[in-house]
Each structure stands twice: as C-alpha cells, then as structure tokens.
Amino acid sequence: MKMLKPRNAGEVSSIVRLASKHRACLLVRGGGSNVVGAIMPVKCCAILDLSRLSSILLFDEDNLVLHVEAGALVSQVEDWLNSRGYTLYYQPQSLHLASIGGSIAMLGSGAYAPGRGNIEDAVLWLDVVLADGSTVRLGSHRNPRGQVGPGLVSLFTGSEGIFGIIVAVGLRVRLLPAYRVRRAYLMPDLSRAFQAARRLTLWLQPHLLRVQDSDEANLVYGVGRPVLLLGVEGEDPELVEAQAQYADRVSLSLGGERRDGLYEKWWEHRFDYDKYLEMLGPAGLWIDTIDAAAHWGVLDKVVQNVKSSVAEVPGVIAVLSHAGHFYPTGGALYFTVAMERSVDTYWNVWRKAVDAILGAGGSITHQHGLGLLRLQWVWDELGEQYRLICRLKRLFDPEWILNPYGLAAGCRSCREG
Ligand SMILES: Cc1cc2nc3c(=O)[nH]c(=O)nc-3n(C[C@H](O)[C@H](O)[C@H](O)COP(=O)(O)OP(=O)(O)OC[C@H]3O[C@@H](n4cnc5c(N)ncnc54)[C@H](O)[C@@H]3O)c2cc1C
Numbered sequence: 001m002k003m004l005k006p007r008n009a010g011e012v013s014s015i016v017r018l019a020s021k022h023r024a025c026l027l028v029r030g031g032g033s034n035v036v037g038a039i040m041p042v043k044c045c046a047i048l049d050l051s052r053l054s055s056i057l058l059f060d061e062d063n064l065v066l067h068v069e070a071g072a073l074v075s076q077v078e079d080w081l082n083s084r085g086y087t088l089y090y091q092p093q094s095l096h097l098a099s100i101g102g103s104i105a106m107l108g109s110g111a112y113a114p115g116r117g118n119i120e121d122a123v124l125w126l127d128v129v130l131a132d133g134s135t136v137r138l139g140s141h142r143n144p145r146g147q148v149g150p151g152l153v154s155l156f157t158g159s160e161g162i163f164g165i166i167v168a169v170g171l172r173v174r175l176l177p178a179y180r181v182r183r184a185y186l187m188p189d190l191s192r193a194f195q196a197a198r199r200l201t202l203w204l205q206p207h208l209l210r211v212q213d214s215d216e217a218n219l220v221y222g223v224g225r226p227v228l229l230l231g232v233e234g235e236d237p238e239l240v241e242a243q244a245q246y247a248d249r250v251s252l253s254l255g256g257e258r259r260d261g262l263y264e265k266w267w268e269h270r271f272d273y274d275k276y277l278e279m280l281g282p283a284g285l286w287i288d289t290i291d292a293a294a295h296w297g298v299l300d301k302v303v304q305n306v307k308s309s310v311a312e313v314p315g316v317i318a319v320l321s322h323a324g325h326f327y328p329t330g331g332a333l334y335f336t337v338a339m340e341r342s343v344d345t346y347w348n349v350w351r352k353a354v355d356a357i358l359g360a361g362g363s364i365t366h367q368h369g370l371g372l373l374r375l376q377w378v379w380d381e382l383g384e385q386y387r388l389i390c391r392l393k394r395l396f397d398p399e400w401i402l403n404p405y406g407l408a409a410g411c412r413s414c415r416e417g
Contacts, residue, residue: 001046014133028161068169090117122172124170125139127168180233182264186217188254
C-alpha cells in the first residue's frame with residue numbers, strides 16, 4: 001500500500017489532481033487516532049498522510065486568530081499557544097494523537113464544556129483541497145463569526161474526509177485563565193447528579209462539567225457514589241469564587257457533598273489510557289468506548305438501558321459510564337466496556353448498546369463519529385439525510401477518489417437513489 005506524505009498544500013493539490021486523472025483513491029490520514037474505522041486501509045488506495053503539514057502559518061495576537069496547517073497535532077498547537085499565554089480550549093483525551101484536521105473531520109469534542117471545548121467552537125474557516133485538486137476557502141477570515149451565507153464549514157465538520165481535504169484552518173484562540181477553581185461533589189444518585197448538571201449548565205455555564213457514575217467513581221477514586229466534577233476559570237478571583245459558591249449551593253441542595261482532591265486526581269490522570277490498556281492486555285481483555293448523546297428527559301434512561309443490556313452480554317466484565325458534555329437541551333454520554341477478547345462479544349456489545357440507546361430515544365454518537373463501525377446504523381441515526389450526504393459526495397467527488405470506504409461506503413447500496 002502506498003503512503004504519500006506531502007510537504008504542503010500545493011503538493012496535496014498535485015497528488016489529488018493525479019489521483020483524479022487516474023481514478024485512484026486516497027485515504028486521508030491525520031493522526032490516525034479515530035476509533036470508528038473512518039479510514040479503512042484498502043489495498044487499491046494510497047494513504048495521504050498529512051503529518052508534514054504541521055506549520056503555524058500566522059498568529060494574529062490582537063484578534064486572537066491562529067492560521068495553522070491541518071496536519072498539526074492538537075497538542076503541538078496547544079503547547080505553542082500555552083507558551084505564549086493562550087489556549088484553544090480543545091482538550092480531547094487524544095490531545096497527543098489527533099490532528100487539527102482530523103478533529104474537524106470527526107466533529108471532535110474535548111474535556112471542556114460545549115461553547116469552548118467542542119472543535120466547532122474553535123473553527124473560523126477552512127482551506128480545503130477539493131477532489132479536482134482546486135483549493136477553496138470555506139467560511140470567512142474577515143468576519144469574527146466565521147460565516148457569511150450558507151454554513152459550508154459546518155458541512156465539512158464531521159464529514160469524515162469524504163468531501164475534501166482540509167489543508168489549513170483558521171482557529172479562534174482564547175487567553176489562558178489567570179484563576180481556576182475546581183470542585184468535586186459526591187452525589188446521592190445519578191438522577192440528582194444530572195439535575196445539578198442541568199441547573200449549572202443553564203445558569204452558570206461552567207468551563208468544565210462532568211458526571212461519573214458510581215462504577216466509574218469507584219474505579220477511579222474508590223467511592224461508591226456518582227461524582228460531579230466542576231471547573232470554573234477566569235481573570236478575576238472574586239468572580240470565579242462567587243461562581244464556585246453558586247455551584248456549591250446547587251450541588252448541596254440536591255444532596256451533594258463536597259469532596260476535595262477528586263477533581264485533581266482525575267485531571268492529573270486524564271491522559272493515562274496507555275496504563276489501562278497495558279493492564280488489560282495481560283489479563284486477556286479488550287476495552288472499547290461507546291459515545292452517545294440524549295436530551296435531558298431520557299439521559300438517565302439511556303445510561304440505565306445501556307449499562308444493563310451490555311452487562312448481560314456473555315464475556316463482558318464491566319461497564320462504566322460518564323457524561324462529559326452538557327448542553328441546555330441534554331448531554332453526551334460515554335461508556336467504557338471491558339470484555340473478553342472475542343470478536344463475537346465485541347459485536348454483541350455494540351449491537352446491544354446501540355439498540356439500548358435508540359430504544360431509549362438517544363443518539364448513537366457524540367464525538368467519535370460514524371465510520372465503518374456505525375455504518376450499519378447510519379439510516380437509523382440519519383434517516384433520509386444519509387441519501388443527501390451521498391448526493392453531496394457525488395457532487396464534491398464524482399470520481400469517488402476521497403476516502404470511499406468509510407462513511408461513504410454505504411452510498412453505493414441501492415438505497416442511494
Ligand atoms: C485514546 C484515545 C482517546 C480519544 N479521545 C477522544 C476525545 O476525547 N474526544 C474525541 O473527540 N475523540 C477522541 N478520540 C478519537 C480520535 O482521537 C478523534 O476521532 C480525532 O478527531 C481523530 O483525529 P485524527 O487526526 O487522528 O484523524 P484520523 O484518524 O487520521 O482520521 C479520521 C477521519 O478524518 C479524516 N481526516 C483526517 N484529517 C483530515 C483532513 N485534514 N481533511 C479531511 N479529512 C481528514 C480521515 O480521512 C478519517 O476519515 C480518542 C481516540 C483515542 C485512541
């Protein structure tokens with residue numbers, strides 16, 4: 001299998017022109033960290049590795065705008081900004097693995113709350129190489145909103161590499177906060193933890209809010225109750241303290257109990273996924289994570305349904321959950337499943353989980369995307385939109401050059417129309 005490593009956007013464009021001429025296919029690769037089979041290594045395609053497109057092109061400090069090449073790792077950009085007193089506020093667990101372009105293509109989401117911590121919160125414009133090799137800027141570099149007219153940036157956000165290749169990105173940058181307050185509360189049950197999260201989201205909009213169920217809290221901190229984590233940041237200590245005091249009142253009114261030290265423990269170990277994987281390997285286990293989302297009215301039910309039905313699958317050892325992002329309308333859920341190493345068990349887990357999510361009225365993904373993994377449920381989740389996505393794919397990429405074996409693979413079925 002061929003691996004192509006262009007050095008700049010011009011080389012990407014030349015490669016795409018050649019591919020178009022010879023009707024060859026290209027699998028665009030950023031950091032290679034997606035977890036849903038968004039790029040399948042298929043022999044007849046070449047891999048277009050964007051890791052050398054990693055330069056900072058321009059930093060407009062006055063206007064807090066960064067223009068960066070799309071192959072840069074998120075951690076590289078964040079480190080560069082931090083050393084100058086700025087941040088992206090986009091902090092996925094895969095900070096050191098994922099690229100900026102891959103994060104946009106997968107609709108990534110980091111630990112910070114929506115409004116700051118989702119990748120779309122940071123994107124102003126995209127420079128994109130289309131399937132005919134031409135380059136176009138989507139969005140606006142002059143407008144602080146980033147958009148004039150139809151939202152073409154949004155069309156490419158979450159497009160999983162099927163419409164075009166993002167070669168550079170204009171990003172919103174924020175100031176690093178001068179002052180931070182972190183809180184953790186033991187909550188009496190999940191329902192009241194979600195009630196607290198809802199009030200805090202609606203009235204405080206904290207920088208970070210996370211609810212861990214009692215199983216996850218037990219594993220991480222050795223406590224047998226759900227834990228609510230909250231972070232507030234800002235320039236002025238008095239304002240930040242006042243916000244934290246409001247969070248204390250909300251949590252305590254719902255039966256919560258402040259427990260110092262838990263937030264710090266979670267924060268310090270949030271990138272330790274390698275350690276857990278190393279522990280599971282010798283134990284003969286696999287671990288997988290399943291992201292989902294739901295409105296407030298069914299959030300609790302989705303958690304209970306997924307946990308109980310996945311736990312019943314023979315070979316499953318443990319199912320943990322947390323909610324890592326909250327919106328005025330609901331939240332995003334994340335399940336961690338430890339299971340025996342068996343392909344049958346793996347697929348049984350996924351089938352049970354997706355049935356439970358859809359059955360309870362939830363949505364089957366929040367930040368990991370669809371990929372080949374979720375292609376079998378794409379019509380359940382997207383309905384007729386998928387037919388439209390396929391038509392857009394044909395419009396943007398008539399020769400089917402870009403990433404034809406991921407999200408777009410289902411387009412060739414007879415349902416496309
Ligand atoms: C340990 C671990 C933790 C993770 N934690 C998180 C998390 O907290 N939050 C989260 O959102 N995700 C998380 N992920 C998933 C993964 O990191 C994200 O999906 C990430 O956004 C993928 O970026 P990437 O650069 O690795 O993309 P890749 O895996 O290289 O590619 C993903 C898709 O995007 C396309 N693509 C890549 N670059 C471009 C580009 N420049 N232009 C057009 N299309 C492109 C590819 O063709 C492919 O379809 C985690 C993964 C791991 C392994």
